[in-house]
Amino acid sequence: MRIRVASVALVGAFSMTAIATLGWWSKEPVPQSIAEATHWAPAAVLEPRLADSVMTVPKTTQVGGARKILNVPLLQPDVTETALPAIEPPLVTWTRQIASGETLDAVLANAGVAAHARAEIALALGVEYDLRRLRPGHEITVISNADGNPKRVELAIDDGVRIETVFGEELLTRVLEPDPEVVIFASEAVVESSISAALDKAKIPARFAVDLAQMLGGTIDFRRELSGGERMRLLWREAREGNKRIGQPELAFAALDLAGSVYEIVWPDDGSGQATIYVDGEVLRVFAQPVEGARLSSVFGRRTHPVYGNVRMHTGVDFAAARGTPVKATAPGRVSFIGRRGGYGRVLEISHGSDTLTRYAHLSEVPDTLEQGQRVMAGDMIGRVGATGTATGPNLHYEVRVDGRPTDPLSDDRLVEAADRDAVGTAALERLAEARSLLAERLTSEFVQTTTERL
Structure with missing residues:
Protein backbone atom coordinates (compact mmCIF):
# COMPACT_ATOMS: atom_id res chain seq x y z
CA MET A 1 0.00 0.00 0.00
CA ARG A 2 2.73 2.38 0.84
CA ILE A 3 4.45 1.71 -2.49
CA ARG A 4 1.14 2.39 -4.39
CA VAL A 5 0.47 5.71 -2.59
CA ALA A 6 4.01 6.92 -3.19
CA SER A 7 3.72 6.09 -6.90
CA VAL A 8 0.45 8.13 -7.32
CA ALA A 9 1.97 11.16 -5.56
CA LEU A 10 5.03 11.02 -7.73
CA VAL A 11 3.01 10.88 -10.94
CA GLY A 12 0.82 13.86 -9.82
CA ALA A 13 3.81 16.05 -9.04
CA PHE A 14 5.40 15.26 -12.37
CA SER A 15 2.12 16.19 -14.22
CA MET A 16 1.76 19.55 -12.52
CA THR A 17 5.36 20.46 -13.32
CA ALA A 18 4.82 19.63 -16.98
CA ILE A 19 1.61 21.72 -17.29
CA ALA A 20 3.27 24.79 -15.70
CA THR A 21 6.29 24.46 -18.00
CA LEU A 22 4.06 24.27 -21.14
CA GLY A 23 1.92 27.34 -20.05
CA TRP A 24 4.97 29.56 -19.58
CA TRP A 25 6.42 28.42 -22.89
CA SER A 26 3.24 29.29 -24.93
CA LYS A 27 2.45 32.75 -23.27
CA GLU A 28 2.65 35.84 -25.59
CA PRO A 29 2.92 39.58 -24.56
CA VAL A 30 -0.46 41.65 -24.30
CA PRO A 31 -1.00 44.46 -26.98
CA GLN A 32 -0.55 48.08 -25.85
CA SER A 33 -4.10 49.22 -26.77
CA ILE A 34 -5.68 46.45 -24.75
CA ALA A 35 -3.45 47.13 -21.84
CA GLU A 36 -4.48 50.86 -21.83
CA ALA A 37 -8.15 49.97 -22.04
CA THR A 38 -7.84 47.97 -18.84
CA HIS A 39 -6.97 51.21 -16.99
CA TRP A 40 -10.16 53.26 -18.21
CA ALA A 41 -12.69 54.59 -15.61
CA PRO A 42 -15.87 56.76 -16.09
CA ALA A 43 -15.75 60.53 -15.37
CA ALA A 44 -16.97 61.74 -12.03
CA VAL A 45 -20.70 62.60 -11.88
CA LEU A 46 -21.32 66.31 -11.18
CA GLU A 47 -23.72 67.38 -8.45
CA PRO A 48 -27.17 68.31 -9.98
CA ARG A 49 -28.22 72.00 -9.99
CA LEU A 50 -31.75 73.20 -9.20
CA ALA A 51 -33.67 74.95 -12.00
CA ASP A 52 -34.29 78.72 -11.73
CA SER A 53 -38.12 78.26 -11.84
CA VAL A 54 -39.98 77.40 -8.70
CA MET A 55 -41.54 73.98 -8.63
CA THR A 56 -44.38 73.29 -6.29
CA VAL A 57 -44.09 70.05 -4.46
CA PRO A 58 -46.71 68.37 -2.35
CA LYS A 59 -46.78 69.68 1.17
CA THR A 60 -46.29 67.30 4.01
CA THR A 61 -47.58 67.35 7.50
CA GLN A 62 -46.54 65.51 10.57
CA VAL A 63 -49.23 63.28 11.99
CA GLY A 64 -48.38 61.22 15.02
CA GLY A 65 -44.69 61.12 14.17
CA ALA A 66 -45.32 59.92 10.61
CA ARG A 67 -45.02 62.10 7.54
CA LYS A 68 -48.19 62.29 5.45
CA ILE A 69 -48.36 63.73 1.95
CA LEU A 70 -51.41 65.96 1.48
CA ASN A 71 -53.54 65.48 -1.65
CA VAL A 72 -52.98 68.08 -4.35
CA PRO A 73 -56.09 68.68 -6.54
CA LEU A 74 -55.76 67.63 -10.13
CA LEU A 75 -56.09 70.21 -12.86
CA GLN A 76 -59.70 70.36 -14.10
CA PRO A 77 -60.43 70.83 -17.79
CA ASP A 78 -62.27 74.07 -18.68
CA VAL A 79 -65.54 72.57 -19.88
CA THR A 80 -68.67 74.70 -20.28
CA GLU A 81 -71.59 72.94 -18.72
CA THR A 82 -74.70 72.74 -20.96
CA ALA A 83 -77.96 72.20 -19.17
CA LEU A 84 -80.14 69.47 -20.59
CA PRO A 85 -83.43 70.71 -22.05
CA ALA A 86 -86.39 70.38 -19.76
CA ILE A 87 -88.73 67.63 -20.83
CA GLU A 88 -92.27 68.93 -21.13
CA PRO A 89 -94.97 66.55 -19.96
CA PRO A 90 -97.20 65.21 -22.73
CA LEU A 91 -100.32 67.27 -23.53
CA VAL A 92 -103.78 65.97 -24.40
CA THR A 93 -105.86 67.81 -27.03
CA TRP A 94 -109.66 67.52 -27.12
CA THR A 95 -111.76 69.21 -29.82
CA ARG A 96 -115.47 69.20 -30.62
CA GLN A 97 -118.07 71.40 -32.27
CA ILE A 98 -120.92 72.78 -30.21
CA ALA A 99 -124.18 70.97 -30.94
CA SER A 100 -127.65 72.47 -31.01
CA GLY A 101 -128.90 73.34 -27.51
CA GLU A 102 -125.52 72.82 -25.80
CA THR A 103 -123.96 75.30 -23.41
CA LEU A 104 -120.28 76.03 -22.93
CA ASP A 105 -120.36 74.47 -19.46
CA ALA A 106 -121.83 71.24 -20.82
CA VAL A 107 -119.19 70.99 -23.55
CA LEU A 108 -116.33 71.63 -21.10
CA ALA A 109 -117.76 69.05 -18.71
CA ASN A 110 -117.80 66.56 -21.58
CA ALA A 111 -114.10 67.33 -22.07
CA GLY A 112 -113.43 66.35 -18.44
CA VAL A 113 -112.73 69.87 -17.15
CA ALA A 114 -113.37 70.29 -13.43
CA ALA A 115 -116.22 72.54 -12.26
CA HIS A 116 -113.98 75.30 -10.81
CA ALA A 117 -111.92 75.41 -14.03
CA ARG A 118 -115.10 75.55 -16.14
CA ALA A 119 -116.25 78.60 -14.20
CA GLU A 120 -112.90 80.33 -14.66
CA ILE A 121 -112.89 79.59 -18.41
CA ALA A 122 -116.44 80.92 -18.85
CA LEU A 123 -115.56 84.15 -17.06
CA ALA A 124 -112.37 84.60 -19.06
CA LEU A 125 -113.98 83.93 -22.46
CA GLY A 126 -116.96 86.08 -21.54
CA VAL A 127 -114.70 89.12 -21.24
CA GLU A 128 -113.98 88.98 -25.00
CA TYR A 129 -117.12 87.30 -26.37
CA ASP A 130 -120.80 87.24 -25.46
CA LEU A 131 -121.36 83.55 -24.72
CA ARG A 132 -125.08 83.97 -25.41
CA ARG A 133 -124.13 84.14 -29.08
CA LEU A 134 -122.68 80.62 -29.11
CA ARG A 135 -124.30 78.52 -31.81
CA PRO A 136 -123.89 75.13 -33.51
CA GLY A 137 -120.71 74.97 -35.55
CA HIS A 138 -118.57 76.94 -33.11
CA GLU A 139 -115.67 74.78 -31.96
CA ILE A 140 -114.10 74.24 -28.53
CA THR A 141 -110.51 72.98 -28.14
CA VAL A 142 -109.12 72.02 -24.71
CA ILE A 143 -105.41 71.30 -24.28
CA SER A 144 -104.67 69.66 -20.90
CA ASN A 145 -101.82 68.10 -18.95
CA ALA A 146 -101.77 64.35 -18.45
CA ASP A 147 -103.40 64.93 -15.04
CA GLY A 148 -106.40 66.61 -16.69
CA ASN A 149 -105.65 70.21 -15.69
CA PRO A 150 -106.30 72.54 -18.66
CA LYS A 151 -103.40 74.58 -20.03
CA ARG A 152 -105.19 76.31 -22.91
CA VAL A 153 -108.79 76.59 -24.10
CA GLU A 154 -109.72 77.92 -27.52
CA LEU A 155 -113.14 78.94 -28.85
CA ALA A 156 -113.33 79.18 -32.66
CA ILE A 157 -116.24 81.38 -33.76
CA ASP A 158 -117.09 82.98 -37.10
CA ASP A 159 -114.77 83.90 -39.99
CA GLY A 160 -111.68 82.29 -38.48
CA VAL A 161 -111.76 84.38 -35.28
CA ARG A 162 -110.58 82.52 -32.16
CA ILE A 163 -110.86 83.39 -28.46
CA GLU A 164 -107.97 81.87 -26.48
CA THR A 165 -107.60 81.45 -22.71
CA VAL A 166 -104.18 80.40 -21.38
CA PHE A 167 -103.66 79.05 -17.84
CA GLY A 168 -100.59 80.29 -15.96
CA GLU A 169 -100.00 82.27 -12.81
CA GLU A 170 -103.18 84.02 -13.92
CA LEU A 171 -105.68 83.51 -16.72
CA LEU A 172 -104.80 85.31 -19.94
CA THR A 173 -107.47 85.77 -22.64
CA ARG A 174 -106.94 87.21 -26.11
CA VAL A 175 -108.70 87.44 -29.46
CA LEU A 176 -106.81 85.94 -32.41
CA GLU A 177 -107.84 87.53 -35.70
CA PRO A 178 -106.93 85.71 -38.93
CA PRO A 268 -119.06 95.89 -54.04
CA ASP A 269 -116.11 94.72 -51.93
CA ASP A 270 -116.77 97.24 -49.14
CA GLY A 271 -118.87 94.79 -47.09
CA SER A 272 -122.06 96.82 -47.51
CA GLY A 273 -123.86 94.10 -49.47
CA GLN A 274 -125.46 96.79 -51.65
CA ALA A 275 -125.66 95.35 -55.19
CA THR A 276 -126.44 97.02 -58.53
CA ILE A 277 -128.54 95.16 -61.11
CA TYR A 278 -128.07 95.83 -64.84
CA VAL A 279 -130.05 94.77 -67.91
CA ASP A 280 -128.18 94.96 -71.22
CA GLY A 281 -125.59 97.27 -69.66
CA GLU A 282 -128.02 99.76 -68.08
CA VAL A 283 -128.78 100.14 -64.37
CA LEU A 284 -132.10 98.52 -63.45
CA ARG A 285 -132.10 98.87 -59.66
CA VAL A 286 -129.96 98.96 -56.53
CA PHE A 287 -130.55 96.41 -53.79
CA ALA A 288 -128.82 95.77 -50.45
CA GLN A 289 -129.23 92.33 -48.95
CA PRO A 290 -130.56 92.38 -45.38
CA VAL A 291 -128.78 89.08 -44.56
CA GLU A 292 -125.82 88.01 -46.67
CA GLY A 293 -125.88 84.41 -47.87
CA ALA A 294 -129.13 83.52 -46.08
CA ARG A 295 -131.64 81.07 -47.53
CA LEU A 296 -134.81 82.62 -48.91
CA SER A 297 -137.28 80.45 -46.98
CA SER A 298 -140.61 82.16 -47.70
CA VAL A 299 -141.69 84.67 -50.37
CA PHE A 300 -144.30 87.43 -50.42
CA GLY A 301 -147.96 86.42 -50.88
CA ARG A 302 -150.59 84.04 -49.55
CA ARG A 303 -149.31 80.94 -47.84
CA THR A 304 -150.16 78.37 -45.19
CA HIS A 305 -148.96 79.81 -41.89
CA PRO A 306 -146.21 77.57 -40.43
CA VAL A 307 -147.53 77.99 -36.85
CA TYR A 308 -151.29 78.44 -37.08
CA GLY A 309 -151.80 76.19 -40.11
CA ASN A 310 -154.34 78.39 -41.90
CA VAL A 311 -153.85 80.31 -45.17
CA ARG A 312 -152.75 83.88 -44.54
CA MET A 313 -151.14 86.73 -46.39
CA HIS A 314 -147.37 86.78 -45.88
CA THR A 315 -146.52 90.47 -45.88
CA GLY A 316 -142.80 90.13 -46.50
CA VAL A 317 -140.05 87.63 -47.23
CA ASP A 318 -138.21 85.37 -44.78
CA PHE A 319 -134.48 84.66 -44.75
CA ALA A 320 -133.44 81.59 -42.75
CA ALA A 321 -130.07 82.10 -41.08
CA ALA A 322 -128.22 81.12 -37.94
CA ARG A 323 -129.05 82.95 -34.73
CA GLY A 324 -126.82 86.00 -34.31
CA THR A 325 -126.16 86.52 -38.04
CA PRO A 326 -125.83 90.28 -38.74
CA VAL A 327 -128.83 92.07 -40.27
CA LYS A 328 -128.10 95.11 -42.46
CA ALA A 329 -130.16 98.06 -43.67
CA THR A 330 -131.15 97.69 -47.33
CA ALA A 331 -131.28 101.45 -48.02
CA PRO A 332 -130.38 104.72 -46.29
CA GLY A 333 -132.95 106.28 -43.97
CA ARG A 334 -133.80 107.10 -40.36
CA VAL A 335 -134.64 104.66 -37.59
CA SER A 336 -138.35 105.20 -36.88
CA PHE A 337 -139.05 102.41 -34.36
CA ILE A 338 -137.19 100.02 -32.05
CA GLY A 339 -139.22 97.67 -29.88
CA ARG A 340 -141.68 94.78 -29.97
CA ARG A 341 -144.75 94.31 -32.15
CA GLY A 342 -146.76 91.21 -31.19
CA GLY A 343 -145.95 88.21 -33.39
CA TYR A 344 -143.12 90.14 -35.06
CA GLY A 345 -141.12 89.95 -31.84
CA ARG A 346 -138.24 92.39 -31.57
CA VAL A 347 -138.51 94.83 -34.48
CA LEU A 348 -136.55 97.69 -36.03
CA GLU A 349 -138.10 99.95 -38.67
CA ILE A 350 -136.41 102.43 -40.99
CA SER A 351 -138.19 105.29 -42.77
CA HIS A 352 -137.04 106.04 -46.32
CA GLY A 353 -138.76 109.31 -47.12
CA SER A 354 -142.42 110.13 -46.48
CA ASP A 355 -144.06 107.00 -47.89
CA THR A 356 -141.64 104.04 -47.74
CA LEU A 357 -140.67 101.99 -44.68
CA THR A 358 -138.66 98.80 -44.20
CA ARG A 359 -139.33 96.45 -41.27
CA TYR A 360 -136.88 93.89 -39.80
CA ALA A 361 -138.56 91.41 -37.44
CA HIS A 362 -137.79 88.43 -35.15
CA LEU A 363 -134.46 90.06 -34.18
CA SER A 364 -132.48 88.59 -31.30
CA GLU A 365 -130.89 91.94 -30.49
CA VAL A 366 -130.41 95.51 -31.67
CA PRO A 367 -127.13 97.39 -31.14
CA ASP A 368 -127.19 99.67 -28.08
CA THR A 369 -125.73 102.45 -30.22
CA LEU A 370 -128.86 102.67 -32.37
CA GLU A 371 -131.55 105.14 -31.33
CA GLN A 372 -134.83 106.26 -32.78
CA GLY A 373 -134.31 109.12 -35.22
CA GLN A 374 -130.72 108.11 -35.99
CA ARG A 375 -129.70 108.07 -39.66
CA VAL A 376 -128.29 104.82 -41.11
CA MET A 377 -126.75 103.97 -44.46
CA ALA A 378 -127.32 100.96 -46.71
CA GLY A 379 -125.23 98.07 -45.38
CA ASP A 380 -125.09 99.33 -41.76
CA MET A 381 -125.55 96.58 -39.17
CA ILE A 382 -128.89 97.20 -37.41
CA GLY A 383 -129.48 93.92 -35.56
CA ARG A 384 -129.01 90.17 -35.45
CA VAL A 385 -131.12 87.26 -36.61
CA GLY A 386 -133.28 85.70 -33.90
CA ALA A 387 -136.53 83.84 -33.30
CA THR A 388 -138.48 86.32 -31.14
CA GLY A 389 -142.23 86.55 -31.61
CA THR A 390 -144.13 83.92 -33.60
CA ALA A 391 -141.34 82.03 -35.38
CA THR A 392 -140.49 78.37 -35.90
CA GLY A 393 -136.75 79.03 -35.89
CA PRO A 394 -134.11 81.72 -36.37
CA ASN A 395 -134.93 83.88 -39.40
CA LEU A 396 -135.37 87.46 -40.54
CA HIS A 397 -138.80 88.65 -41.62
CA TYR A 398 -138.20 91.57 -44.00
CA GLU A 399 -140.99 93.88 -45.16
CA VAL A 400 -141.28 96.89 -47.44
CA ARG A 401 -144.35 99.06 -46.78
CA VAL A 402 -145.52 101.90 -49.03
CA ASP A 403 -148.13 104.23 -47.56
CA GLY A 404 -148.65 101.63 -44.84
CA ARG A 405 -149.38 98.76 -47.26
CA PRO A 406 -146.98 95.81 -47.66
CA THR A 407 -145.39 95.28 -51.09
CA ASP A 408 -143.13 92.56 -52.48
CA PRO A 409 -139.61 93.47 -51.30
CA LEU A 410 -138.07 91.65 -54.28
CA SER A 411 -140.01 93.55 -56.93
CA ASP A 412 -140.65 97.00 -55.50
CA ASP A 413 -138.39 99.66 -57.01
CA ARG A 414 -139.14 102.49 -54.58
CA LEU A 415 -136.03 101.77 -52.52
CA VAL A 416 -133.92 102.59 -55.56
CA GLU A 417 -134.96 106.22 -55.14
CA ALA A 418 -133.74 106.11 -51.54
CA ALA A 419 -130.33 104.76 -52.53
CA ASP A 420 -127.41 107.08 -53.13
CA ARG A 421 -127.66 108.58 -56.61
CA ASP A 422 -123.98 108.05 -57.35
CA ALA A 423 -124.70 104.33 -57.34
CA VAL A 424 -126.75 104.64 -60.53
Missing part, protein backbone atom coordinates in the same frame (compact mmCIF):
# COMPACT_ATOMS: atom_id res chain seq x y z
CA ASP A 179 -104.96 87.48 -41.62
CA PRO A 180 -106.31 85.71 -44.70
CA GLU A 181 -105.51 86.20 -48.36
CA VAL A 182 -108.43 87.14 -50.62
CA VAL A 183 -108.54 84.89 -53.70
CA ILE A 184 -110.72 85.56 -56.75
CA PHE A 185 -112.44 82.64 -58.50
CA ALA A 186 -114.48 82.52 -61.70
CA SER A 187 -116.53 79.83 -63.41
CA GLU A 188 -119.39 79.19 -65.85
CA ALA A 189 -122.53 77.07 -65.58
CA VAL A 190 -125.38 76.08 -67.89
CA VAL A 191 -128.91 75.82 -66.48
CA GLU A 192 -130.63 72.51 -67.22
CA SER A 193 -133.25 72.13 -64.48
CA SER A 194 -132.55 74.79 -61.84
CA ILE A 195 -129.95 77.39 -60.92
CA SER A 196 -129.01 75.48 -57.77
CA ALA A 197 -128.42 72.23 -59.70
CA ALA A 198 -126.40 74.06 -62.37
CA LEU A 199 -124.11 75.62 -59.74
CA ASP A 200 -123.62 72.31 -57.99
CA LYS A 201 -122.72 70.54 -61.23
CA ALA A 202 -120.16 73.25 -62.08
CA LYS A 203 -118.67 72.97 -58.54
CA ILE A 204 -119.68 76.55 -57.75
CA PRO A 205 -120.90 77.24 -54.18
CA ALA A 206 -124.60 76.36 -54.31
CA ARG A 207 -125.40 79.08 -51.77
CA PHE A 208 -125.05 81.63 -54.59
CA ALA A 209 -128.45 80.45 -55.86
CA VAL A 210 -129.98 82.30 -52.88
CA ASP A 211 -128.17 85.52 -53.77
CA LEU A 212 -129.31 85.32 -57.40
CA ALA A 213 -132.91 84.57 -56.41
CA GLN A 214 -132.83 87.43 -53.93
CA MET A 215 -131.45 89.89 -56.47
CA LEU A 216 -133.46 88.85 -59.53
CA GLY A 217 -136.56 87.34 -57.91
CA GLY A 218 -138.61 90.49 -58.50
CA THR A 219 -137.41 90.85 -62.09
CA ILE A 220 -137.34 87.27 -63.38
CA ASP A 221 -139.83 84.47 -62.74
CA PHE A 222 -137.33 81.62 -62.62
CA ARG A 223 -140.01 78.92 -62.71
CA ARG A 224 -141.60 80.20 -65.93
CA GLU A 225 -138.79 81.93 -67.79
CA LEU A 226 -135.98 79.41 -67.35
CA SER A 227 -136.39 76.81 -70.12
CA GLY A 228 -132.91 75.28 -70.05
CA GLY A 229 -129.67 76.13 -71.81
CA GLU A 230 -129.25 79.54 -70.13
CA ARG A 231 -125.59 80.39 -69.46
CA MET A 232 -124.33 81.88 -66.18
CA ARG A 233 -120.93 83.38 -65.44
CA LEU A 234 -119.90 84.08 -61.84
CA LEU A 235 -116.99 85.79 -60.10
CA TRP A 236 -116.53 85.41 -56.34
CA ARG A 237 -114.12 86.11 -53.50
CA GLU A 238 -112.84 83.72 -50.85
CA ALA A 239 -110.72 84.54 -47.81
CA ARG A 240 -108.11 81.82 -47.34
CA GLU A 241 -105.30 80.85 -44.98
CA GLY A 242 -103.27 78.40 -47.02
CA ASN A 243 -105.74 75.85 -48.35
CA LYS A 244 -108.35 76.60 -45.67
CA ARG A 245 -111.25 78.88 -46.48
CA ILE A 246 -112.14 81.45 -43.84
CA GLY A 247 -115.82 82.34 -43.60
CA GLN A 248 -118.24 82.13 -46.51
CA PRO A 249 -117.49 82.96 -50.16
CA GLU A 250 -118.92 86.25 -51.46
CA LEU A 251 -120.25 86.94 -54.92
CA ALA A 252 -118.57 89.79 -56.77
CA PHE A 253 -120.23 89.54 -60.19
CA ALA A 254 -122.89 87.43 -61.90
CA ALA A 255 -124.19 87.42 -65.47
CA LEU A 256 -127.20 85.48 -66.78
CA ASP A 257 -128.19 85.20 -70.45
CA LEU A 258 -131.97 84.97 -70.61
CA ALA A 259 -134.44 85.46 -73.50
CA GLY A 260 -132.06 87.57 -75.56
CA SER A 261 -131.09 89.87 -72.66
CA VAL A 262 -128.13 89.88 -70.31
CA TYR A 263 -128.84 90.37 -66.60
CA GLU A 264 -125.78 91.36 -64.58
CA ILE A 265 -125.21 92.04 -60.88
CA VAL A 266 -122.19 93.72 -59.29
CA TRP A 267 -121.54 93.42 -55.56
CA GLY A 425 -124.51 107.13 -62.29
CA THR A 426 -121.15 106.94 -64.05
CA ALA A 427 -119.56 105.11 -61.11
CA ALA A 428 -122.01 102.21 -61.55
CA LEU A 429 -121.10 101.81 -65.23
CA GLU A 430 -117.39 101.91 -64.37
CA ARG A 431 -117.89 99.15 -61.78
CA LEU A 432 -119.69 97.05 -64.39
CA ALA A 433 -116.84 97.46 -66.89
CA GLU A 434 -114.25 96.53 -64.25
CA ALA A 435 -116.25 93.45 -63.23
CA ARG A 436 -116.60 92.27 -66.83
CA SER A 437 -112.86 92.70 -67.43
CA LEU A 438 -111.90 90.81 -64.27
CA LEU A 439 -114.35 88.00 -65.10
CA ALA A 440 -112.87 87.56 -68.60
CA GLU A 441 -109.34 87.57 -67.16
CA ARG A 442 -110.10 84.99 -64.50
CA LEU A 443 -112.05 82.72 -66.87
CA THR A 444 -109.09 82.73 -69.27
CA SER A 445 -106.72 81.91 -66.41
CA GLU A 446 -108.96 79.07 -65.18
CA PHE A 447 -109.20 77.67 -68.72
CA VAL A 448 -105.43 77.69 -69.21
CA GLN A 449 -104.86 76.05 -65.81
CA THR A 450 -107.47 73.34 -66.45
CA THR A 451 -106.08 72.61 -69.92
CA THR A 452 -102.54 72.32 -68.53
CA GLU A 453 -103.67 69.90 -65.82
CA ARG A 454 -105.42 67.72 -68.39
CA LEU A 455 -102.32 67.62 -70.60
